[in-house]
Amino acid sequence: MRLQSITLTNFRQFAGEQTFDLHTDAIKPVCLIFGANGAGKTTLLNAFTWALYGTMSEDVEEQERMVTDSVWRALPTGDSVEVAVELTFDHEGHNYRARRRARLIKDSDEQSAPSADIELWQTKPDGSSESDNAPQERIFSILPKGLSRFFFFNGERIEKLVRKGSYTEVQQDIKALLGLEHVERAIDHLPRVDRKLTADLRKHGGEKANQIQTAIDELDERQSSEREELKVLEGDLATLTEERDSVLELLRQNASVAPIQRERDRTATDLTDARARHQVAIRERATLVATSGFIAFTQKLAQNTAEMAADLYQRGALPAPLKREFVEQLLADGTCICGNALTEHTEARHQVEDWRQRAGLQEVESAWQQLRGQIDPLLGARQQLRDALEAAVRRVTAERDQVNRLEEHMSELDGQLKEIRLEGVQELETKRKDLDNRISRKQERIGAIRAGLDEIRKQIEKKTAERSRAEVTDELAAKARERSDLVQSVKRALEEILAIRSANMRDKLDRKLKDTFGKIVIKPYEPRLSEDFELALYQDIDGFEMSVAKSTGENQILSLSFVAAVSQLARELRTERRAEGDAPDDAGTYPIVMDAAFGSLDTNYQREVSRALAQMAPQLVVLVSKSQGLGQVVEELGPYVSHLGVIVTHTTGSADTSDDIELNGAAHPYIRAHADSNHAELKVIK
């Protein structure tokens, strides 16, 4: 399959009808198309798969909005508009034109998912064309949908190809691509042919031949049904194995994160304790302030009191010269200390009564003495309060710091755990054991069926030999036997060819993978394709082979190498001398259309990948942004480019975001602001 052109009609942001020529040759197999982020590179990639299969990749948002927004908005309600993608290509000596299109009638501003029809025409050398009645099936036979993943892909997501869980699917896809599927189908169909042929033998071959043929027929039937069961069992086994692998992966993750989880649990407990201690410290500080805080304000009061006491002593008021209790006693006794009677209303009594007012109270004097005695301790208490407050503040700060530290540590541990989906280890272990048992039972059954099939095959051979020796007088029956022998012989040869092709295919793919990967990656890693098509990287460490944990970049390169190997092998296997006879010149030729081909690769890998890309496929359509495609990439791919284009972004944005791209020594529009509508323009540069 070699692409010749693509024409988009109102397809997503590509308004109106826009065509890009994709013809390339062996010397210049590359079409290079630039586009800014959001310009429509991914849309263009998806236009190919939509045209061929009617599907777009999952990363295309709002897939029901197929018609260009501005075209849809301008369309009067009730009117219709066409959305279409047309691809022209040639395949194994025939030219094809495939068109998928839909006509949408506008009944609201919202677009509904269109129902598109596919049409396919085969163009004859005289220019006339013939419509294919099974267009989708024909396209599937040219490039099966499952295989499109190898030929139309987004470089940023290509590493999914080598992820666990993809192998079984990949294995089936490759089988179809590399010419094994029709051999398998022939092996399935020939027994039916044989059954029809041997009907005459059963009917006219005589009793002995009839018996033998009936036995062969029964064996054939058992063989067919056991083969069917084997296929189902192998499919089940693959599913169960994948499920078990994902459970094991979870268990491994569990084991690897268990110490982190334990530390997180410990940290969570410590954090709870630290927060509690912090609160206690805050409460203690508050209690201290509430109960003793006033002491902080007593300095002046104590000083004033001391001064007042000193003043009283100085003035002789303290200690008091005469106690009031003594004067009260004299007045009660009615006699002064001088002997005079203190009779009521006498001068002497008045004088002594005056002394009662002037005399000091014993209690007051004692109180003053006590007060004076407390002034010094009060000053000491202030110091103690200050010390206690400082200690409380230090403790609050220390506990706060501890809480902060633990919170930071918790966040760190949470970050490490965030990406990992954890299930109960116990539950996972139970699931693993159950899967192991089921896998083991399936394997036993597969083993038994294989042994049974081997036995059936021997019995069929034995019976066929018996049949050859059996006397058959009827001419029709003899002919039927001869034809049946021929069919059996061809079927055996096809089974052997299938086994040879399968083994060759894996070995060659493995060698090509190693070759391509080794040219790109500088590290001493060796990729390997297992019998189950599992891709893995190994390295030699002191004579020990160890598997390598692949980075995203390495996964991308491994996937690209795998795609390159598949592409090269498809060409080689389809053109080499085979049982089918000589193949057309372009047999096994498929284009590779890549969006964001360089994904997240470093610049040094960009150069190597560009170099490998140019030799990777007989035809290569590379969609890149300016930042990814200029420099190393243009330098490496430049000499191989047949067609150069830009998807110009037209935006209604008022900010002046217009930008140009320098290609072939001239500036070309890359982004154009102040446009009437948001749309993409596929501009041909070369």
Add this chain to the structure above:
Amino acid sequence: MSTAKRTEQDVLQSLDEKERTLLKRVLEIERARLHISAADLTDDLLAEVKKVLP
């Protein structure tokens, strides 16, 4: 059936002319109709057998 050493060419060489012819035709027919998953090729293949062994 030993597949370790034998190649596809070896398998073909071990067939006689009629077997080789039928094998080639069977594969051609299967490949040509590979895109029709519902196709029943029994009669087409039977016709080929009868052509090779009239």
